Amino acid sequence: MTNLEFTSELKVEYIDHLGSDIDVARAAWVSTMGERADEGDPKRVAGLINMLMRDRHGSPFEQGLIRFRVTAPIVVFREHHRHRIASYNEMSGRYIELPPRFYVPPEHRPLIQVGKPGAYQFLPGDIEQYDKTKSLFTENSIESWYVYQELLDSGIAKEVARMVLPLNLMSTMIVAMNPRALMNFLSLRVISSESAFPTFPMWEINQVANEYERKFREFWPKTALSFAANGRVAP
Amino acid sequence: MTNLEFTSELKVEYIDHLGSDIDVARAAWVSTMGERADEGDPKRVAGLINMLMRDRHGSPFEQGLIRFRVTAPIVVFREHHRHRIASYNEMSGRYIELPPRFYVPPEHRPLIQVGKPGAYQFLPGDIEQYDKTKSLFTENSIESWYVYQELLDSGIAKEVARMVLPLNLMSTMIVAMNPRALMNFLSLRVISSESAFPTFPMWEINQVANEYERKFREFWPKTALSFAANGRVAP
Amino acid sequence: MTNLEFTSELKVEYIDHLGSDIDVARAAWVSTMGERADEGDPKRVAGLINMLMRDRHGSPFEQGLIRFRVTAPIVVFREHHRHRIASYNEMSGRYIELPPRFYVPPEHRPLIQVGKPGAYQFLPGDIEQYDKTKSLFTENSIESWYVYQELLDSGIAKEVARMVLPLNLMSTMIVAMNPRALMNFLSLRVISSESAFPTFPMWEINQVANEYERKFREFWPKTALSFAANGRVAP
Amino acid sequence: MTNLEFTSELKVEYIDHLGSDIDVARAAWVSTMGERADEGDPKRVAGLINMLMRDRHGSPFEQGLIRFRVTAPIVVFREHHRHRIASYNEMSGRYIELPPRFYVPPEHRPLIQVGKPGAYQFLPGDIEQYDKTKSLFTENSIESWYVYQELLDSGIAKEVARMVLPLNLMSTMIVAMNPRALMNFLSLRVISSESAFPTFPMWEINQVANEYERKFREFWPKTALSFAANGRVAP
Numbered sequence: 001m002t003n004l005e006f007t008s009e010l011k012v013e014y015i016d017h018l019g020s021d022i023d024v025a026r027a028a029w030v031s032t033m034g035e036r037a038d039e040g041d042p043k044r045v046a047g048l049i050n051m052l053m054r055d056r057h058g059s060p061f062e063q064g065l066i067r068f069r070v071t072a073p074i075v076v077f078r079e080h081h082r083h084r085i086a087s088y089n090e091m092s093g094r095y096i097e098l099p100p101r102f103y104v105p106p107e108h109r110p111l112i113q114v115g116k117p118g119a120y121q122f123l124p125g126d127i128e129q130y131d132k133t134k135s136l137f138t139e140n141s142i143e144s145w146y147v148y149q150e151l152l153d154s155g156i157a158k159e160v161a162r163m164v165l166p167l168n169l170m171s172t173m174i175v176a177m178n179p180r181a182l183m184n185f186l187s188l189r190v191i192s193s194e195s196a197f198p199t200f201p202m203w204e205i206n207q208v209a210n211e212y213e214r215k216f217r218e219f220w221p222k223t224a225l226s227f228a229a230n231g232r233v234a235p
Numbered sequence: 236m237t238n239l240e241f242t243s244e245l246k247v248e249y250i251d252h253l254g255s256d257i258d259v260a261r262a263a264w265v266s267t268m269g270e271r272a273d274e275g276d277p278k279r280v281a282g283l284i285n286m287l288m289r290d291r292h293g294s295p296f297e298q299g300l301i302r303f304r305v306t307a308p309i310v311v312f313r314e315h316h317r318h319r320i321a322s323y324n325e326m327s328g329r330y331i332e333l334p335p336r337f338y339v340p341p342e343h344r345p346l347i348q349v350g351k352p353g354a355y356q357f358l359p360g361d362i363e364q365y366d367k368t369k370s371l372f373t374e375n376s377i378e379s380w381y382v383y384q385e386l387l388d389s390g391i392a393k394e395v396a397r398m399v400l401p402l403n404l405m406s407t408m409i410v411a412m413n414p415r416a417l418m419n420f421l422s423l424r425v426i427s428s429e430s431a432f433p434t435f436p437m438w439e440i441n442q443v444a445n446e447y448e449r450k451f452r453e454f455w456p457k458t459a460l461s462f463a464a465n466g467r468v469a470p
Numbered sequence: 471m472t473n474l475e476f477t478s479e480l481k482v483e484y485i486d487h488l489g490s491d492i493d494v495a496r497a498a499w500v501s502t503m504g505e506r507a508d509e510g511d512p513k514r515v516a517g518l519i520n521m522l523m524r525d526r527h528g529s530p531f532e533q534g535l536i537r538f539r540v541t542a543p544i545v546v547f548r549e550h551h552r553h554r555i556a557s558y559n560e561m562s563g564r565y566i567e568l569p570p571r572f573y574v575p576p577e578h579r580p581l582i583q584v585g586k587p588g589a590y591q592f593l594p595g596d597i598e599q600y601d602k603t604k605s606l607f608t609e610n611s612i613e614s615w616y617v618y619q620e621l622l623d624s625g626i627a628k629e630v631a632r633m634v635l636p637l638n639l640m641s642t643m644i645v646a647m648n649p650r651a652l653m654n655f656l657s658l659r660v661i662s663s664e665s666a667f668p669t670f671p672m673w674e675i676n677q678v679a680n681e682y683e684r685k686f687r688e689f690w691p692k693t694a695l696s697f698a699a700n701g702r703v704a705p
Numbered sequence: 706m707t708n709l710e711f712t713s714e715l716k717v718e719y720i721d722h723l724g725s726d727i728d729v730a731r732a733a734w735v736s737t738m739g740e741r742a743d744e745g746d747p748k749r750v751a752g753l754i755n756m757l758m759r760d761r762h763g764s765p766f767e768q769g770l771i772r773f774r775v776t777a778p779i780v781v782f783r784e785h786h787r788h789r790i791a792s793y794n795e796m797s798g799r800y801i802e803l804p805p806r807f808y809v810p811p812e813h814r815p816l817i818q819v820g821k822p823g824a825y826q827f828l829p830g831d832i833e834q835y836d837k838t839k840s841l842f843t844e845n846s847i848e849s850w851y852v853y854q855e856l857l858d859s860g861i862a863k864e865v866a867r868m869v870l871p872l873n874l875m876s877t878m879i880v881a882m883n884p885r886a887l888m889n890f891l892s893l894r895v896i897s898s899e900s901a902f903p904t905f906p907m908w909e910i911n912q913v914a915n916e917y918e919r920k921f922r923e924f925w926p927k928t929a930l931s932f933a934a935n936g937r938v939a940p
Binding site: 026 | 739795
Binding site: 054055056059082187188196197198199200233 | 668
């Protein structure tokens with residue numbers, strides 16, 4: 001029998017990227033320097049990027065691409081795919097028998113919510129609540145998995161059988177976004193005191209977004225800084 | 236206790252729409268008649284639409300919108316949302332306790348697949364397979380629902396608890412598409428002998444697409460006819 | 471000989487639209503009420519829209535469409551077409567001989583700029599400057615028109631001959647946008663003291679945008695009010 | 706005085722790109738291999754790509770980006786910008802005084818059209834027609850340029866003055882597209898006997914597209930081959 005796996009890890013693997021702060025600046029310099037855009041003064045990159053961000057000149061931030069492989073529960077991908085300015089390829093339960101890997105919330109995941117729709121606050125659960133969550137998630141996953149297997153064993157098509165699997169089933173996708181689309185994602189999926197507009201992401205997608213932001217800061221440091229300094233509103 | 240509901244119905248309710256064949260023609264006539272586009276000859280609409288379709292002049296088919304409310308299992312919405320040229324609003328398990336309604340494949344739903352990935356053929360299951368599917372879907376749904384309830388009763392946040400629910404949980408969304416985006420959807424989600432390119436949609440999303448196509452034919456009859464006559468390739 | 475026409479009018483004709491404030495609310499209510507979204511309380515529409523705008527829940531504002539026919543100089547359409555979340559059909563100089571209609575800036579169009587790129591201020595010109603602009607625009611248009619005609623008379627293809635025509639040539643297009651895309655357009659193309667972010671549109675496209683906004687306010691009054699109250703940042 | 710420049714060159718400079726045929730395959734393999742997609746067999750890349758192209762599985766072809774700097778007359782950019790799945794930054798006549806460089810059709814550019822809208826055929830002009838075109842383009846450009854200068858000298862704002870300039874004025878932009886968007890562009894802007902659907906691009910944009918295709922073949926050779934083999938219909 002296959003070994004079931006339970007994990008609390010939301011995995012974001014950087015694949016590759018194209019572009020940098022200087023490429024953003026060169027894109028903007030095309031407006032004013034045309035064919036000689038590449039001769040722009042590197043010392044003026046930070047100031048230029050800040051002006052673009054502040055005045056919402058968004059198009060130069062589209063000159064680039066970053067790609068990730070993400071492994072997370074289906075519930076996260078459901079939210080992620082609502083971001084339409086991005087490219088996705090995800091593991092398909094129509095084509096393969098899905099691997100038995102299930103998400104269980106980690107101990108530091110807030111389990112309790114207070115407040116009302118649109119403005120919930122999330123707080124840690126107590127140890128009993130965490131234990132209950134862990135054991136119920138685990139049992140439910142196992143039960144569903146056996147049902148899935150029994151359906152497959154009965155000759156039922158994979159695309160039908162998979163419907164019994166729960167939303168905490170782990171899946172894998174690759175995603176490609178340009179920096180502008182990425183900033184839009186981050187503006188809605190990262191909680192930050194620098195945000196001019198409040199945002200209330202689900203904890204799990206917030207973790208994914210945090211990993212994206214870490215790489216964003218590494219490859220587009222001036223853009224990331226300016227994004228934060230301008231209220232984290234995607235231009 | 237809440238009454239659990241099991242259904243095999245994929246519900247597509249037409250909400251409203253804007254536009255018609257003549258509007259497609261008028262959009263195209265702007266190219267040649269500018270401000271006087273509305274004076275175009277109604278008798279030439281069918282011929283013009285056919286030329287647009289054949290030569291892949293797609294933009295006039297964007298002049299309109301049609302909206303539906305769809306109630307279907309989550310597994311269908313997972314596929315649907317990958318169509319990015321559309322607007323969606325879906326019931327959210329973050330904001331509300333989800334209603335206990337679950338999808339069970341109907342008797343006429345093919346349950347068996349033969350062939351290989353990318354080119355499966357689907358065949359009906361035998362009565363035993365159908366019974367097994369029905370009973371396992373039902374039991375698994377009930378089990379998951381009790382787990383969901385137990386988590387909620389323990390004070391666990393809705394957005395966490397929902398992760399134990401299976402992909403056959405029914406959900407509701409509204410969707411808005413222009414005729415061009417709709418044709419793209421239909422080209423990939425409807426099985427038709429008129430298709431120049433083969434397509435292998437999942438049975439459930441195929442049913443949803445069939446309902447879309449029925450309304451498409453009603454409101455844009457000449458466009459729908461021309462779409463079919465030109466190999467069902469979205470322009 | 472064809473009569474040349476000179477105009478200072480930027481014409482925006484409303485064609486039709488689909489949707490209203492209540493439709494925005496109903497789209498949002500799908501999140502919390504699913505299939506019963508239409509039973510939402512009409513008295514809560516304004517408050518809900520304001521919450522959506524403030525928290526940048528943008529998707530409900532995509533449930534609708536508005537269409538305009540615009541007649542303006544090519545220079546305006548060059549900028550307009552950079553807004554990609556919209557559908558366009560424009561008069562084509564490849565297919566027809568273009569009509570001899572040319573834009574001349576009206577007297578109240580600011581002709582002088584001070585300041586630096588990204589933050590220009592525009593001021594009225596003096597009467598001499600206006601007269602010079604008017605006469606040079608007119609002469610240049612006439613000259614170009616004769617060259618265009620001479621090329622056509624020599625048997626040169628329309629698509630080649632048209633290249634001698636200037637950017638103040640009037641053209642006509644129809645445009646379709648959903649309310650969210652429209653708000654993005656307005657946020658960048660309307661000057662308003664309510665804007666949280668500065669914007670520096672060209673005077674001509676600003677006039678077009680003002681007409682759009684007038685219709686936006688008429689058909690989505692609560693949305694338009696909330697847009698203004700929240701810094702005119704498109705959600 | 707500035708020296709006016711006349712050119713027949715449509716310049717396409719490759720900037721950089723991300724991705725390759727193997728990356729397309731790996732994106733598709735995520736569907737069937739999840740996290741182990743990178744272990745896919747390189748020998749199966751060509752076959753897989755062909756299957757994706759044939760069955761219109763388009764999303765794996767979005768995993769990449771290619772960027773060009775293009776210098777061409779405004780009339781070409783007018784058409785180019787109608788392709789919305791791309792990112793653009795162009796030289797702006799609002800921010801700078803435009804350089805006096807003008808397009809003149811080269812001798813081998815077909816000048817005569819026969820047939821009717823939607824299905825023109827283009828033929829070479831005779832030497833007289835070519836000479837007339839060349840001299841009229843040149844004179845008209847010079848005239849317009851002097852008018853532009855006179856307006857600027859009178860203190861008129863650049864964004865106003867530029868409107869007297871003709872559509873053969875050369876401009877520069879950078880463009881970023883993913884391979885899927887690029888194939889869509891090529892399907893409509895390259896004339897090829899391999900096209901399943903006829904296309905009638907303007908000669909100048911066809912030249913630009915040919916340069917794009919050359920680079921496309923260099924960096925995604927298997928994808929380009931498969932695109933051609935499948936009727937040049939973008940997936």
